[in-house]
Amino acid sequence: MPLRTLETWPHGAIMLDAQHTRFALWAPDAFYVSVELEDGKSIAMLPQAEGWFEVEIKCPAGTRYRYNIDGELDVPDPASRAQASDVHGWSIVVDPLAYAWRHNDWQGRPWHEAVIYELHVGTLGGYAAVEKQLPRLAELGVSAIELMPLAQFPGERNWGYDGVLPYAPQASYGPPEHLKALIDSAHEHGLAVILDVVYNHFGPDGNYLGRYAKGFFQEAVHTPWGAGIDFDRREVRDFFLDNALMWLLEYRFDGLRLDAVHAIDNPGFLQELAQRVRQQVDSGRHVWLVLENEFNQAGLLKHGFDAQWNDDFHNVLHVVLTGETDAYYRDFAQDPTAKLARCLGEGFIYQGQTTRHGHERGEPSADLPPSAFVAFLQNHDQIGNRALGERLHHLCSPQALKAATTLLLMSPMIPLMFMGDEVNAQAPFLFFTDHHGELAQAVREGRRAEFADFAAFRDPERREHIPDPNALPTFEQSTPRLTENAHTSLYRQLLSLRHQHVVPHLPGSVALGAQVLADGAVSARWRLGNGSVLQIDLNLSATPLEQPTPQHLLFQTPASPTTHLPPFSARVSLAPVGEHF
Structure with a gap:
């Protein structure tokens, strides 16, 4: 009986070349496992140490397969790289190198x-x-x-x-x-x-x-x-x-x-x-x-x-x-x-x-x-x-x-x-x-029960109007x-x-703190990596605030200029390096 020599087997169906695939399943509670192919072939997998089953067979990309456990239950590969339809159906052998990438020089973004x-x-x-x-x-x-x-x-x-x-x-x-x-x-x-x-x-x-x-x-x-x-x-x-x-x-x-x-x-x-x-x-x-x-x-x-x-x-x-x-x-x-x-x-x-x-x-x-x-x-x-x-x-x-x-x-x-x-x-x-079936009913009822803590849905009749998932x-x-x-x-x-x-100056940024201006209003400042200082004043209340407009205003909503901080408004200021608000 062959024994595995690696610390673990990679899970699933791994193509070895264009025509051969190695299948590995960790099934410590199974006595017998086979690979079942859609064309009717059944290939016994060899038991290995620590609950693994493994076999290498002639099997190209696109082959549909599943595992049979103890002659009793057909299951998909838990590490299936693709399914023909649903989670209960056939798994598909996938060639990971088949796609021809067009942008091989892409290195991502910071x-x-x-x-x-x-x-x-x-x-x-x-x-x-x-x-x-x-x-x-x-x-x-x-x-x-x-x-x-x-x-x-x-x-x-x-x-x-x-x-x-x-x-x-x-x-x-x-x-x-x-x-x-x-x-x-x-x-x-x-x-x-x-x-x-x-x-x-x-x-x-x-x-x-x-x-x-x-x-x-x-x-x-x-x-x-x-x-x-x-x-x-x-x-x-x-x-x-x-x-x-x-x-x-x-x-x-x-x-x-x-x-x-x-x-x-x-x-x-x-x-x-x-x-x-x-x-x-x-x-x-x-x-x-x-x-x-x-x-x-x-x-x-x-x-x-x-x-x-x-x-x-x-x-x-x-x-x-x-x-x-x-x-x-x-x-x-x-x-x-x-x-x-x-x-x-x-x-x-x-x-x-x-x-x-x-x-x-x-x-x-x-x-x-x-x-x-x-x-x-x-x-x-x-x-x-x-x-x-x-x-x-x-x-x-x-x-x-x-x-x-x-x-x-x-x-x-x-x-x-x-x-x-x-x-x-x-x-x-x-x-x-x-x-x-029963799972659908359980999900439907569970979804509606989640909202019993919400005032608008404490009445069970109102919860019946929550859409069926x-x-x-x-x-x-x-x-x-x-x-x-x-x-x-x-x-x-x-x-x-x-x-x-x-964005250009985010590396090295630190928060300089935030203060409450009034109920629903705050002002926050950050020193960016280049030493400039970003300030955001936010007023989410219905009351205007006596908050002077900073000298280095970058953006504000509403757009109309004002000497105070209007209701439901925000303004963004950016003081250059060495200058202050």
């Missing part, structure tokens, strides 16, 4: 140049349809697009966070070659491409790992999605580490956004991921690693990660702009203006303070650069996790939104916008799935019309100013 546009590939029509949006986004001033998760999920439509085959780009969006063409074209337009990856859980339908590889999970560790993934196991770690490297090396993504890492009960895995990426990606390439982390673990941002999505920035601004204090917004309801000032001056608001649940949250962050924080007024979560998917311009005044947008696009934090922000898209962005119209309503309008000119003007006056 992190400080990032202006990120988050989008959902499915609602925009697939990889090829997103490619058509690239010239418009580049001209607008966007420097990176971020794709919501692409891992193959059950059904034809999904947010992406129910993926169960992390190596396989969603088949309903197009084949892997179309995804590579999208990335190639983005590079042609000077756009970096980030992928949102989910390493904290598998979706509820189509995950067969529990049948033949129970060691993937720790039953004693509970997450919102079930048993936690066991990142202490080398085979499990490498499954996800190799996946991250596949996206960066084979698909040439320029970065990864790691979803909900607070649900990964193993900080060593995250540090190893950052280390492996930094070691194995060519040193000349700019590759970005960004976290979503409810725990505000500032320490991770000093160990290989570029930045974290700053939910605190969004949450406190949402409270100030809309007055909403339901659910998690309650943590920002008390003295939100002071909290906003702390966010602008120190990064995180919660740096060890106690939340409404009585838990301490966060770590000190004032020593981090402003670019360690990704700021946003909305994203897929903050729109889609609303019961009716309303966008921010439906919830606050247009003048206040313009002022907040000025803060977003001109502060030294890294700005992120969600698809449609730049046109004030009227379409909601709802939560949608394509589950069936599985209904096709829920998905169809979430497709935005991206026709440019007067609002787009605000984005274009601000991003032009950002790229001209802020």
Whole structure:
């Protein structure tokens, strides 16, 4: 019996040459495993040490296959590089070198140049349809697009966070070659491409790992999605580490956004991921690693990660702009203006303070650069996790939104916008799935139960009007019309100013603090890397403030000059090196 000599086998079907493929499956709870080909052939896999099964066979790219476990169950390859249809169907052998890249000299963009546009590939029509949006986004001033998760999920439509085959780009969006063409074209337009990856859980339908590889999970560790993934196991770690490297090396993504890492009960895995990426990606390439982390673990941002999505920035601004204090917004309801000032001056608001649940949250962050924080007024979560998917311009005044947008696009934090922000898209962005049977009913009921804490939906009858995630119209309503309008000119003007006056001098920037001017109004200052000082005065109240206009005014909204700070206004000033406001 052959024994493996490497520390682990690379998971999945790896082509050895044009005609031969090596298949490897970690199945420690299986007695017998075979590769089943669509033409009817069945090839027994050879058992190896530590629960691996492996075989090399004549098998070219395009071959459809699956695994049979103990003669009882046919399953897709958990490391499938492509699926013929759904997560329950045939996996496809993929030649990673088949695509002919056109822009081999692309080395990415430095992190400080990032202006990120988050989008959902499915609602925009697939990889090829997103490619058509690239010239418009580049001209607008966007420097990176971020794709919501692409891992193959059950059904034809999904947010992406129910993926169960992390190596396989969603088949309903197009084949892997179309995804590579999208990335190639983005590079042609000077756009970096980030992928949102989910390493904290598998979706509820189509995950067969529990049948033949129970060691993937720790039953004693509970997450919102079930048993936690066991990142202490080398085979499990490498499954996800190799996946991250596949996206960066084979698909040439320029970065990864790691979803909900607070649900990964193993900080060593995250540090190893950052280390492996930094070691194995060519040193000349700019590759970005960004976290979503409810725990505000500032320490991770000093160990290989570029930045974290700053939910605190969004949450406190949402409270100030809309007055909403339901659910998690309650943590920002008390003295939100002071909290906003702390966010602008120190990064995180919660740096060890106690939340409404009585838990301490966060770590000190004032020593981090402003670019360690990704700021946003909305994203897929903050729109889609609303019961009716309303966008921010439906919830606050247009003048206040313009002022907040000025803060977003001109502060030294890294700005992120969600698809449609730049046109004030009227379409909601709802939560949608394509589950069936009992699972569909459970998702529907669970979705409605989530809003029992919200004043508008405490009445069970009102919750019945929350859109069914599985209904096709829920998905169809979430497709935005991206026709440019007067609002787009605000984005274009601000991003032009950002790229001209802020971006070149972001490296070395430090916050100089922020002060409360009045309820709903703050003033924040930053010293940029060249010694100039950026100041943003923001008034989100209905009261004008006696705040003298700085000498070095760069932008203001509303545009009419005034000696005070009008209601719902913002102004941006930039004092040259050696001068002061």
